[in-house]
Amino acid sequence: MEGDSEIRLWIDSLSLSFGGVRALDEVSMEVKDKEILAIIGPNGAGKTALLNCINGFYKPQKGEIYFDGQKITRMRPDKLAKVGIARTFQNIELYRGLSTQDNLMAARHALMGQNFLGGAIYFGWALGEEIKHRRIVEEIIDFLEIAPIRKKTVGVLPYGMQKRVELGRALALEPKVLLLDEPMAGMNQEEKEDMARFIIDVFEGQGETYPDTPVLREGVGCIILVEHDMGVVMDIADRVVVLDFGRKIAEGSPSEIKSNHKVISAYLGQEIEV
Amino acid sequence: MGRQRGTFLENYAQDMAIIRTRLQWAMLFIFLLLLFSCPLFLSDRALTVMTMIGIAVISVHGLNILTGYCGQISIGHAGFMAVGGYTSAILSAKLGWPFWATLPCGALGAGVAGLIFGLPSLKIKGFYLIMATIAAHFIIVWLILQLYGLTGGGDGLAVSRPEIAGFTVKSKGSYFCLVMAFACLATYTAQNIVRTRAGRAFVAIRDNDLAAEVMGINLWSYKLQAFFIGCVYAGVAGVLLVHYYAFASVDLFPFMDSVWYLGMLIVGGMGSTLGALFGAIALKLLDELVTVVGPGLSAIVAPQAAASMGLIAHGLVIIIFLIFEPRGLAHRWELVGAYFRLWPFSHEERE
Ligand SMILES: Nc1ncnc2c1ncn2[C@@H]1O[C@H](COP(=O)(O)OP(=O)(O)OP(=O)(O)O)[C@@H](O)[C@H]1O
Ligand SMILES: [Mg+2]
Numbered sequence: 204m205e206g207d208s209e210i211r212l213w214i215d216s217l218s219l220s221f222g223g224v225r226a227l228d229e230v231s232m233e234v235k236d237k238e239i240l241a242i243i244g245p246n247g248a249g250k251t252a253l254l255n256c257i258n259g260f261y262k263p264q265k266g267e268i269y270f271d272g273q274k275i276t277r278m279r280p281d282k283l284a285k286v287g288i289a290r291t292f293q294n295i296e297l298y299r300g301l302s303t304q305d306n307l308m309a310a311r312h313a314l315m316g317q318n319f320l321g322g323a324i325y326f327g328w329a330l331g332e333e334i335k336h337r338r339i340v341e342e343i344i345d346f347l348e349i350a351p352i353r354k355k356t357v358g359v360l361p362y363g364m365q366k367r368v369e370l371g372r373a374l375a376l377e378p379k380v381l382l383l384d385e386p387m388a389g390m391n392q393e394e395k396e397d398m399a400r401f402i403i404d405v406f407e408g409q410g411e412t413y414p415d416t417p418v419l420r421e422g423v424g425c426i427i428l429v430e431h432d433m434g435v436v437m438d439i440a441d442r443v444v445v446l447d448f449g450r451k452i453a454e455g456s457p458s459e460i461k462s463n464h465k466v467i468s469a470y471l472g473q474e475i476e477v
Numbered sequence: 478m479g480r481q482r483g484t485f486l487e488n489y490a491q492d493m494a495i496i497r498t499r500l501q502w503a504m505l506f507i508f509l510l511l512l513f514s515c516p517l518f519l520s521d522r523a524l525t526v527m528t529m530i531g532i533a534v535i536s537v538h539g540l541n542i543l544t545g546y547c548g549q550i551s552i553g554h555a556g557f558m559a560v561g562g563y564t565s566a567i568l569s570a571k572l573g574w575p576f577w578a579t580l581p582c583g584a585l586g587a588g589v590a591g592l593i594f595g596l597p598s599l600k601i602k603g604f605y606l607i608m609a610t611i612a613a614h615f616i617i618v619w620l621i622l623q624l625y626g627l628t629g630g631g632d633g634l635a636v637s638r639p640e641i642a643g644f645t646v647k648s649k650g651s652y653f654c655l656v657m658a659f660a661c662l663a664t665y666t667a668q669n670i671v672r673t674r675a676g677r678a679f680v681a682i683r684d685n686d687l688a689a690e691v692m693g694i695n696l697w698s699y700k701l702q703a704f705f706i707g708c709v710y711a712g713v714a715g716v717l718l719v720h721y722y723a724f725a726s727v728d729l730f731p732f733m734d735s736v737w738y739l740g741m742l743i744v745g746g747m748g749s750t751l752g753a754l755f756g757a758i759a760l761k762l763l764d765e766l767v768t769v770v771g772p773g774l775s776a777i778v779a780p781q782a783a784a785s786m787g788l789i790a791h792g793l794v795i796i797i798f799l800i801f802e803p804r805g806l807a808h809r810w811e812l813v814g815a816y817f818r819l820w821p822f823s824h825e826e827r828e
Contacts, residue, residue: 258691284693296688298681300748309677313693319706322673323666329673330490337489376693 208235211425212257212380217266219252219449226252227263228449234380239406239426241440241457243433245469248446250429251293254382257427258290259283270380285313287379291369291386293429299358303349303368306357307340310375340375342416346409347371347401363394370401377418380425381405387432399435402426437461445469495668512657516650524649526765528721531656532714533757537741538667538750539710543591544739545747546671547703548683549598550607554711555734556614557594559727561587561712562719563621563628566636569720571627576639576646580716587712588705590617595704599697614735618727633726636719656717663710668750670706679703680748733788740795746805755806763790 212234219227226249234240242250255261257268259280268276275283289310298306315336321329344350347367352360357368366386373381383402387395408422430436436443436457443460445453447469453460460466496502516524540554564586565579574582594613598606621628628634639646639655646655670676678699681689690696719725737760745756764787771786798805 260687260691280690281693281695284691290691292688296685296691298684298688300684301677301680305677305680309681309689309694310692312674312678312681315674317674319670319673319675319702322675323670325669325673329669330493333493333673334489337493341489372692 208237210234211236211271212427213269214253214257215267215269217253217256217263217268219249219256219261219263225449226261227256229266230446230449230451231266232444232451232454234425234427237424238441239402239428239439241428241430241436241443242446243430243436243443243460244446247448249449250446251384252449253446254290254384254427254429257283257380257382258288281313284376287377288382289373289376289378289380290382291366291373291384293384293388295362295365295369297357297365297369297372300356302354303357303360303371304337304340304344304353306368306372307343307375308336310372311336311340314377339416342413342419343371343374346404346413346416346419347374363390366390366394366398367401370398370405374405374418374423377416378423380427381423382427382429384429385431386428387430387435395432395435399439402428403439433461493672509661512661513654516648516653521649524653526761528649528653528656530758530761531653531660532717532721533738533741533761534660534754535656535663535717536711536714537738537745537753537757538663539707539714540738541707541742541747541750541753542667542670542676542679542710543703543707545742545749545753546676546683547679547700547707549595549700549703550603550739551610551613551704551707552607552735552739553594553610553612553614553617554707554738555730555732556617557587557590557708557711558715558718558734559617559621559730560590560708561715562729563634563715563725564712565716566634566719566725567627569636570634570725576641576720580639580713583716584709584712587715588709591704591708591711592701595701595708598700598704611732611735614732618730618732621727628725631727633724633728635724638723639720652721656721659713659717663713664750664754667710667753671750675699675702675706683748737791740791742805743795743803744798744805746807749805749807751810752805752807755810759806760791760794763794766790 210233214230214232216229216231217227218225218229230249230253242253244250252261256263259275259278259282262277266276267274270286270288273286275286278286298309301309315332317329317332344353347370349364349367349371352364357365360368370383370386386402387398390398405419405423406426409419411420413419428436428440440457443455443457444451445460445463445466452465452469453463455463491497496505515527519527536554536558540551544550561583565583568574568579568582569576594610597609601609622630624630646652671679678689678694681692681694682696682699686696715730718729722729741756741760742753743756744759745754746752767787767790775786802809
């Protein structure tokens with residue numbers, strides 16, 4: 204994998220602190236095209252903080268982030284969504300009052316053009332646009348096997364389903380980079396396997412099974428996965444970055460990381476699940 | 478939501494449609510026919526009550542978009558109605574503009590006032606925003622009273638009855654029809670706004686503003702749009718109110734009305750177009766009930782409370798709903814609807 208494909212996302216010595224707490228300390232890394240990069244590290248290592256910097260939620264004090272050559276540091280989150288960065292959250296952050304289908308439709312926002320006047324009239328242009336985007340949303344619903352809960356209010360869904368809807372919502376944005384913050388946390392083994400399969404399928408692309416939805420047809424070529432479960436990381440990640448106390452302490456292929464003594468000592472006291 | 482068995486949906490347009498069966502179209506048609514023929518068989522007093530209900534419905538639809546859908550609680554809605562009403566009154570009395578021109582100006586004027594007083598919502602939330610909207614009401618009333626040369630201050634401003642295409646909307650019956658036409662239009666547009674792109678953005682902001690921004694919604698723009706749209710509805714309601722009395726006065730827009738509009742939303746059900754409709758009707762009818770049976774009742778139970786029977790009844794009803802049915806009448810209605818679709822056998826496909 205090394206060096207032979209282009210760099211999509213480049214993080215250049217990023218530093219972020221909250222008062223005295225250094226959440227990120229001179230962290231650099233790159234994500235290449237066609238790779239799943241896993242970020243691991245003990246609790247409080249700064250994994251979520253790093254994702255929050257990438258999607259504009261936190262403003263790092265130092266360092267830059269580039270996406271496809273464009274500087275995106277400290278841009279507003281909604282602008283970054285339009286650039287093509289979507290994410291899921293460690294603690295589910297869905298729109299609880301909306302149905303599954305509307306949660307996904309709401310994520311089409313940036314890709315739609317109608318304003319409230321068109322919406323108020325409804326018939327004509329707005330309806331045409333709604334139908335077009337609805338078709339894509341239905342393909343994503345179909346892909347994630349959540350058709351039975353399509354019209355259910357997401358607030359009442361079980362935890363594992365909510366996690367899946369959140370992945371669907373991120374996909375509905377048709378991102379170029381997908382940031383997944385512990386997508387399998389709190390799931391049972393079966394749910395974890397489902398989620399892992401979805402992530403791999405999204406990464407690889409599904410071809411003509413989903414002709415109307417580019418994000419499913421072509422796949423998302425660039426995924427950052429924050430995950431605690433080492434088994435999952437070993438299975439699906441191409442490369443692993445290890446954070447500890449806001450610093451990058453190791454980087455390499457999953458098997459290299461497994462035998463890295465720095466990583467083992469960082470996890471000491473915490474059991475490392477392999 | 479369920480649908481009758483036997484209706485098969487063939488495309489997404491049908492799935493998204495509100496009215497699906499021929500029977501539903503027929504019922505809507507009959508309802509509209511009955512509504513607009515009310516002047517033929519209702520008394521003037523009943524027509525006045527219904528006209529006031531219609532105006533409240535328009536206003537509460539706006540508040541529902543702003544508060545029920547976008548989650549920006551406002552207790553200044555009567556203030557924005559005043560902006561609309563006075564804008565139209567001034568253009569009509571001072572410049573002699575016709576109604577069809579002053580109405581959109583009034584609506585727009587209220588919308589712009591909404592934009593201005595909505596600016597704090599970009600920085601503050603919840604309790605502090607409520608305080609800011611209360612302040613908005615009092616600032617607007619204060620300005621109206623200060624600008625004597627323009628508004629007539631405390632003396633008010635006489636305006637003409639609306640004239641549309643040479644026809645003066647003068648009788649109770651014709652004004653009723655005018656208001657109902659706008660109430661229907663308001664209901665139609667409000668429901669469409671909330672089920673399309675802008676409406677989903679509003680709910681996203683209400684339910685999770687952080688996620689909404691990460692998912693590509695410009696919080697700044699959409700919060701202000703909610704204020705603008707909500708206040709445009711208020712403006713239209715204000716214009717209709719002022720021209721109904723052919724007189725603009727700050728007494729038409731008391732602060733308690735701002736509170737009651739929010740109460741209507743609570744009783745009807747926040748974040749539901751049907752709820753806005755039900756809430757406005759329910760509380761206005763309660764008003765009527767209090768005026769009819771109130772004096773007699775208070776004479777028996779508590780003579781000293783006679784003057785505040787209305788306030789007490791309103792407050793009580795709102796508290797009862799907050800405690801026992803926070804989702805409002807609209808939710809009750811859905812439960813009843815589901816019951817009848819299922820009755821006597823399960824004739825429904827659940828989704
Ligand atoms: N908004 C904030 N304000 C103050 N401190 C914060 C904030 N966000 C993160 N931190 C601090 O930054 C450090 C990194 O937190 P972060 O959430 O990124 O850890 P993490 O690696 O995601 O941990 P976990 O595995 O528990 O999710 C922690 O010490 C945390 O307390
Ligand atoms: Mg985290």
